Each structure stands twice: as C-alpha cells, then as structure tokens.
Amino acid sequence: MADLVHPARSLWWLFEPVHSVTYFSPEGSHAFEAAGLHGAWRGYFAGRSAPLGAVDAPPVIAAFFSFSPTLVERALPEVWTHASPERVLTARVEGSSAALARLLEHVEPEQVELAATALEQAAARLDCAGRVLAAANAALPRPADLYGRLWQAATVMREHRGDGHVAALVAAGLDGCEAVVIRCAMDVRREVLQPRRGWTDEEWEAAAARLVERGWLTAKGAVTELGRIRHQALEAATDLAAARVWENYPRSELDVLAAALKPISALCRNELPVNMLGLPGVKA
Numbered sequence: 001m002a003d004l005v006h007p008a009r010s011l012w013w014l015f016e017p018v019h020s021v022t023y024f025s026p027e028g029s030h031a032f033e034a035a036g037l038h039g040a041w042r043g044y045f046a047g048r049s050a051p052l053g054a055v056d057a058p059p060v061i062a063a064f065f066s067f068s069p070t071l072v073e074r075a076l077p078e079v080w081t082h083a084s085p086e087r088v089l090t091a092r093v094e095g096s097s098a099a100l101a102r103l104l105e106h107v108e109p110e111q112v113e114l115a116a117t118a119l120e121q122a123a124a125r126l127d128c129a130g131r132v133l134a135a136a137n138a139a140l141p142r143p144a145d146l147y148g149r150l151w152q153a154a155t156v157m158r159e160h161r162g163d164g165h166v167a168a169l170v171a172a173g174l175d176g177c178e179a180v181v182i183r184c185a186m187d188v189r190r191e192v193l194q195p196r197r198g199w200t201d202e203e204w205e206a207a208a209a210r211l212v213e214r215g216w217l218t219a220k221g222a223v224t225e226l227g228r229i230r231h232q233a234l235e236a237a238t239d240l241a242a243a244r245v246w247e248n249y250p251r252s253e254l255d256v257l258a259a260a261l262k263p264i265s266a267l268c269r270n271e272l273p274v275n276m277l278g279l280p281g282v283k284a
C-alpha cells in the first residue's frame with residue numbers, strides 16, 4: 001500500500017469496485033429485472049435502500065445525499081409495489097455473486113476466500129454509530145456463496161465509508177448538488193455525473209453560483225485554491241472517519257489484504273463504464 005495515501009483510502013480504492021459491480025454488470029441488471037424492477041434507477045434505489053426496509057423517499061434523499069430529490073421520488077416508494085425489500089435483497093446478492101463469479105473466473109478461489117474473510121473480519125469490527133446505511137447492511141445475514149460473501153463484505157465497508165463521507169460533506173456546509181458540482185470541478189466530467197445524479201441545469205448553475213460566492217469556484221467554474229484546500233480537507237475528514245477500523249491492524253495484515261484485493265479490484269474496475277467517484281484506474 002502506498003505510504004503517501006491514507007490506508008483507509010488505499011483500501012477503499014480496492015473494495016469500492018467490488019461493490020459497484022452490482023449496478024453495472026449485466027448479471028446485476030438481470031437479477032433486478034427478474035425481481036420485477038425494470039429500469040436502472042428502480043434497481044439502484046431499491047437495491048441500495050432495501051436493507052432499510054420499504055422506506056419512502058425522504059430518508060433515502062438524506063442518506064444518499066448527492067441525488068436530486070426528484071430523481072429519488074420517481075423510484076420510491078413505487079419500487080416496493082414491484083418487489084419487496086426481501087426479494088430485492090436476494091436479487092442483489094444473486095446478481096452480484098454471478099457477476100463476480102464471471103469476472104473472477106481465473107482468480108484462485110483461495111485468493112477470493114482470503115479477500116472475503118479479511119473484509120468480513122474488518123466489517124465485524126466496524127463501529128456503525130451514526131452510520132445508518134452501514135448498520136443496516138451489517139445486520140444482514142451472511143450469504144452462503146463465496147462471491148456473495150465478498151460482495152456483501154465490500155458493501156458494508158463502502159457504505160460505512162460513504163456514511164462518513166456524507167457527514168464530512170455536511171460538516172463542510174455543502175448540500176447535495178454543491179457536492180456534485182465541486183466533484184466535477186475537480187476530476188469528474190459534468191456530462192457524466194449530472195444526469196446520473198438527476199440535477200437540472202438550473203439547479204446545477206444555482207449550486208455553482210453559491211460555490212462562487214463562497215470562494216470555492218471561479219466565475220468560469222474552475223476550482224479555486226480555497227476550493228481545493230476545502231475539498232482536500234473534507235476528503236481527509238472522510239479518511240479519518242473510516243480509519244478507526246484499520247488502526248490496530250499490523251501493517252503486514254493490511255499488506256496481505258491489499259495484495260489479495262488488488263487483482264480482484266482490477267477486474268471489477270474493468271466492468272465500470274464511468275468514473276463517478278474519482279477512483280484511480282477507472283475511465284473518466
């Protein structure tokens with residue numbers, strides 16, 4: 001693991017793509033469709049919120065943070081008329097497991113077992129206080145299938161980090177649209193992220209104007225030095241919020257986990273069509 005990068009970030013770079021295959025693989029899409037969820041957004045919002053139960057839009061708007069409320073409201077609570085949360089939870093594990101089995105066909109099962117077990121052990125040590133999505137996922141039964149275990153452990157870890165990231169964004173005084181605008185000013189293309197988060201042009205420009213007033217962006221939409229400093233600070237806060245679980249791990253164990261995950265993560269990254277989180281090694 002790189003000494004210049006916080007271990008919490010180095011490991012997130014590795015387990016985030018494992019989690020994300022559920023949203024971008026054909027197997028994930030087919031599993032959601034078989035459950036009655038036709039359309040990418042129905043699968044996404046049902047799949048990610050199902051651990052919370054048949055929840056309405058407002059809690060998901062709050063927890064997912066960077067999505068337009070209008071986009072969330074198009075899916076929730078309507079998705080639960082097509083599939084129960086229990087059916088969706090089964091579908092997301094089935095689809096993710098099938099996708100990982102295909103992607104990791106040439107990875108030794110022992111290596112997958114090592115990565116899954118190590119992530120499960122880390123997930124079991126998480127403190128989920130204040131982290132609703134992480135806690136809901138951590139409470140789910142352990143899948144029987146090896147690839148399902150790997151996916152679920154990666155999911156608990158990424159939702160734990162995601163909950164902490166939302167807290168950092170709130171502490172930085174950003175709202176959902178502003179968070180996406182500053183992200184795009186840094187390293188993600190607007191034409192990729194804006195439609196996937198559902199913000200209108202009017203909402204986007206209003207958020208950009210607020211960031212200009214705060215000194216984060218120039219009038220032309222470029223990130224300022226202050227904006228870069230503030231963004232680096234909130235990313236550092238996200239790393240800090242995710243760091244506690246790794247603090248007592250010997251460096252040798254972290255290196256073993258990273259070594260087990262690297263080839264797995266690389267194969268999963270190849271499945272991602274776009275880079276919405278600034279992950280290294282994923283297409284912009």
